[in-house]
Amino acid sequence: MSEQETATATGYDALSAEQKWYPRWESAGLFAPHDDPEAPLYTITIPPPNITGSLHMGHALCYSIQDLLGRYHRMRGHRVLILPGQDHAGIATQSLVGKNLKKQGIDPVAIGRDAFIEKVWEWRHESGNTILEQFRALGCAFDWSRLRFTLDEGYTAAVHKVFIDWFERGLIYRGMRVVNWDPILKTSVSDIETERKDIQGKLYHIRYPFADGGGEVIIATTRPETMLADVAVAVHPSDKRYEGLVGKELQLPLTDRLVPLISDEYPDPEFGTGAVKITPAHDPNDFEVGTRHNLPLLRMLDETGKVTELGGIYAGLDRSEARKRVVADLEEQGFLVKIEDHTIPILISQRSGEIVEPLASEQWFVNQRTLAVRAIQVVESGEIEFFPPRFKDVYLDWMNNIRDWCISRQLWWGHRIPIYYTEDGTPFAATSWEEAQSKAGEAKIVRQEDDVLDTWFSSGLWPFATLGWPESTEDLKTFYPTNVLVTARDIIYLWVARMIMMGLDLVDEIPFKHVYIYATVLTKDGKRMSKSLGTGIDPMDVISTKGADVLRYTLLAQTGTNQDLRYSEERTTDARNFCNKVWNASRFxxxxxxxxxxxSLDQLEDFDRWILHRLAECEKTVSQAYESYEMQDALGALYRFFWSELCDWYIEVSKSRLQNPETRAIPQRVLVKCLHDFLRMLHPALPFVSEEVYEMLPIPGKQPFLMAETWPSDLTAWWDPAIDAKIENWLEATRGLRALRAEFGLAAMKSIPKVYFEGALHGGEKVVASQAWVQELVPGKPDGQKFVSTTVAGIDFHLPLEGVVDTEKELTRLDREIAKASEELGKLNQRLQSPAFVERAKPEVVERERAAAQALEDKIAKLRERMALFAG
RNA sequence: GCGCGAUUAGCUCAGCGGUAGAGCACUUCGUUCACACCGAAGGGGUCACAGGUUCAAAUCCUGUAUCGCGCACCA
Structure with a gap:
């Protein structure tokens, strides 16, 4: 499709309007919190995007929501702080800068740690702010004066303080554990940096003979090469097949090692032969078995994925080559029993694309168990609330089964672990070499720990370290705890849980009251957007061609407590049309x-009261929706009010009043009020178009910016259900009469002289006549003319037709109507004739059904009468 | 294997105990002085399936199926 985006003279030009407002808001100082100490507070510390990041659809949604919440509460008079910042993103940044350097022919390893880090800072200053600029384009009213970075000075001090504190409390320890190892990046990686995938692999069955020559045990493995580091074979204590054999020694093939047959709960007797080779250094489960049985820890792969000295003749081979050779040798020497096809789950490292190797290595850990206690409590008690609530269980489930957290990474970019070692390897935690030395006393400090901290360790401090913690700053005292955390569901464990634990432990208060988990943005086919498949849509393309409001509307109008939403091109058209409608109606x-x-708004007509009532209804829905994270309900209500109520009816009905200087004052005031309030309600969602329209209206008490306006507060006074019912009746009558006209080919808006009616319109004659394009609506029945009729809302309309009425056509129409009414009446009567219904249903329901049945009977009678007239 | 979500008009979704709704798409009509990025009218659904509760079920309960998302296991 050729998207000819040429704006007509009467069309809203989003792009130029959007460029205009952001700098104006910013220079007016509207992004920082005001300093009224009496006002309620509203704080969000935004999830810090990676410095390597650029805006994707998930971001666009996440930050639009936060901007919406900020703008809404600002209009509510709250003291709003939306604090932005960025994460240093250890692995992502290090590998990106490393790649860049390699392209320039520089070997990152060769230049050394300090020079490399300098290069990263250079990159960070030149290119690390892309996403912040994109937030501005999206319209985010964040307080840039408080921008934080997880590696800035104060933040680093906070990180050090936590580490030292926890180390000294014994919560942090160093130990040998099996971790996810990326052999390309040569670092441990967290679960979130890996992707689970099932691949078609093999299951190798290998014979391990007993050392005494008496028989054998057959084990099965998917990674045969790891046998080089086997230290035992385990069977389940209840497994009869191995009764009496436990304790005997097995000759480990291809090596000269003997390993014991041990008994442990871990093997599943149902699987394979029930015997499992135990390789503690290369499998987390085996590691635990090894610990239980005090088995040695042998490593057959090094941190680059090559076979170690332990592998003897295989030493130096790559892990995949080693597998081939081991299998070949096993086969040749008669140890290989069989090879089966087997689906095996593997982990792929997101950054390198390499298969993650479970590998034992020295790492630093946090024991989270004690930290978890309060973090569980505050969620169970409802002090912290999840939206949608179902995520509470997801969180609690993980917290209740919490494990130790591996916080060390073998990288250069990040917070270097503040641990210093003495000659004999004793670690001291300190903020500096000097401090460490003084803690160590006599012993001499010889080196600092090389590893850096997991990025989540520092981002876990985000809600308070950004506000100045550990210093007792004014900001911290004022703005902590924050109100809401808006984030994606895949980091509930890695980030949300950590912030809660850290906040409670370090500041002694919850970090936020609400956790809102937003929907995943999918493609129009309901698939995940994928960079590699090219199915991702760049939100910046949407902003630069259609505008940020269009992007925001498209996303926000589909989001609430749902877990996915589908982004499609078609929907951006809806958004554009809506912006255009808002702009045009306001221009009118x-x-x-x-x-x-x-x-003042006195001497109102019914229609004025009606639209003000609808406005009040709209406000109620919108504010409730904004408060409960049901953005789609808010946008739906705004759309309906503006288009289907204000434009389709109120403006149309008011046109004649507006043309007359005698009658125009009231509709003018009502229109200005409706627009004023509507724009204020729309602003949090679509800040640009609302601001642009606000500018062109002569609003009483107008502020320099719509953004600085307050939320409409006087609307409950206009609540008037009686008027609403009355006007709804007129509208229904109008629609009925229009339909009758259309049925007989009388074009819409083409005025016809006279229509008769019977029944009560309660003063709606003029409105119905004008809106159904009838010059005169007269009571009674036409005399001596051919006419057609309809009954709607209890009123009969008779439409005289000049010339010859198509008798056939009219009879068909009446017949159809009778059939329809009879069918409905049948259903109602069936219900009303059932004694159970009449006795047990609520009286008002029975009454309503009775009335409906009566109305249908009347209608059918009239239709029959007309048929008789026409037939005769 | 366990858990969570989804299943309603061609499409995207709302409704969550009282006669099936919206937007888009579709059909017909309309160059009307805010808007054709518009207006008017209209067609279109056994609310995934099977049981149950109820006077009454898209709506509550129990299963089943399909899709999606987690968690655990996988030697």
Whole structure:
């Protein structure tokens, strides 16, 4: 499709409007919190995007929501702080800069740690702010004066303090554990940096003979090469097949090692032969078995994925080559029993694309068990609330089964672990070499720990370290705890849980009251957007061609407590049309304000009261929706109010009043009020178009910016269900009459002279006549003319037709109507004739059904009468 | 294997105990002085399936199926 985006003279030009407002808001100082100490507070510390990041659809949604919440609460008069910042993103940044250097022919390893880190800072200053600029384009009203970075000075001090504190409390320890090892990046990686995948692999069955020559045990493995580091074979204590054999020694093939047959709960007797080779250094389960049985820890792979000295003749081979050779040799020497096809689950490292190797290595850990206790409590008690609530269980489930957290990474970019070692390897935690030395006393400090901390360790401090913790700053005292954390569901464990634990432990208060988990943005086919498949849509393309409001509307109008939403091109058209409608209708109002005088809203007509009632209804829905993270309900209500109520009816009905200087004052005031309030309610979602329209209207008490306006507060006074019912009746009558016209080919808006009616319109004659394009609506029945009729909302309309009425056509129409009404009546009567219904249903329901049945009977009778007339 | 979500008009979704709704798409009509990025009218659904509760079920309960998402296991 050729998207000819040429704006017509009457079309809203989003792009130029959007460029205009952001700098104006910013220079007016609207992004920082005001300093009224009496005002309620509203704080969000935004999830810090990676410095390597650029805006994707998930971000666009996440930060639009936060901007919406900020703008909404700002209009509510709250003291709003939306604090932005960035994460240093250890692995992502290090591998990106490393790659860049290699492209320039520089070997990152060769230049050394300090020079490399300098290069990273250079990159960070030149290119690390992309996403912050994109937030501005999206319209995010964040307080840039408080921008934080997880590696800035104060933040680093906070990280050190936590580490030292926890180390000295014994919560942090160093130990040998099996971790996810990326052999390309040569570092441990967290679960979130890996992807689970099932691949078609093999299951190798290998014979391990007993050392005494008496028989054998057959084990099965998917990674045969790891046998080089086997230290035992385990069987389940209840497994009868191995009774009496436990304790005997097995000759480990291809080596000269003997390993014991041990008994442990871990093997599943149902699987394979029930015997499992135990390789503690290369499998987390085996590691635990090894610990239980005090088995040695042998490593047959080094940190680059090559076979170690332990592997003897295989030493130096790559892990995949080693597998081939081991299998070949096993086969040749008669140890290989069989090879089966087997689906095996593997972990792929996101950064390198390499298969993650479970590998034992020295790492630093946090024991989270004691930290978890309060973190569980505050969620169970509801002090912290999840939206949607179902994520509470997800969180609690993980917290209740919490494990130790591996916080060390073998990288250069990040917070270097503040541990210093003496000659004999004793670690001291300190903020500096000097401090460590003084803690060590006599012993001499000889080196600092090389590893850096997991990025989540520092981002876990985000809600308070950004506010100045550990210093007792004004910001910390004022803005902590924050109100809400808006984030994606895949980091509930890695980040949300950590912030809660850290906040409670370090600041002694919850970090936020609400956790809102937003929906995943999918493609129009409901698939995950994928960079490699090219199915991702760049939100910046949408912003630069259609505008940020369009992007925001498309996303926000589909999000609430759902878990996915589908992004599609078609929907951006809806958004554009809506912006255009808002702009055009407002322009129409602006053009019809000749002689406009602000003033009180008295001497209102029914229609004025009706639209004000609908406005009040709209406000109620919108504020409730904004408060409960149901953005789609808010946008739906705004759309309906504006398009289907204000434009389709109120403006149309008011046109004649607006043309007359005698009658125009009131509709002018009502229109200005409706637009004023509507724009205020729309602003949090679509800040640009609302601001642009606000500018062109002569609003009483107008502020320099819509953004600085307050939320409409006087609307409950206009609540009027009686008027609503009355007007709804007129509208229904109008629609019925229009339909009748259309049925007989009388084009819409083409005026016809006279229509008769029977029944009560309660003063709606003029409105119905004008909106159904009838010059005169007269009571009674036409005399001596051919006419057609309809009954709607309890009123009969008779439409005289000049010339010859198509008798056939009219009879068919009446017949169809009778059939329809009869069918409905049948259903109602069936219900009403059932004694159970009449006795047990609520009286008002029975009454309503009775009335409906009566109305249908009347209608059918009239239709029959007309048929008789026509037939005769 | 366990858990969570989804299943309603061609598409995207709302409704969550009282006669099936919206937007888009579709059909017909309309160059009307805010808007054709518009207006009017209209067609289109056994609410995944099977049981149950109830006077009444898209809506509550129990299963089943399909899709998606987690968690655990996988030698």
């Amino acid at each position: 109002v602006a053009m019809n304000l000749d002689g406009y005088m602000p003033g």
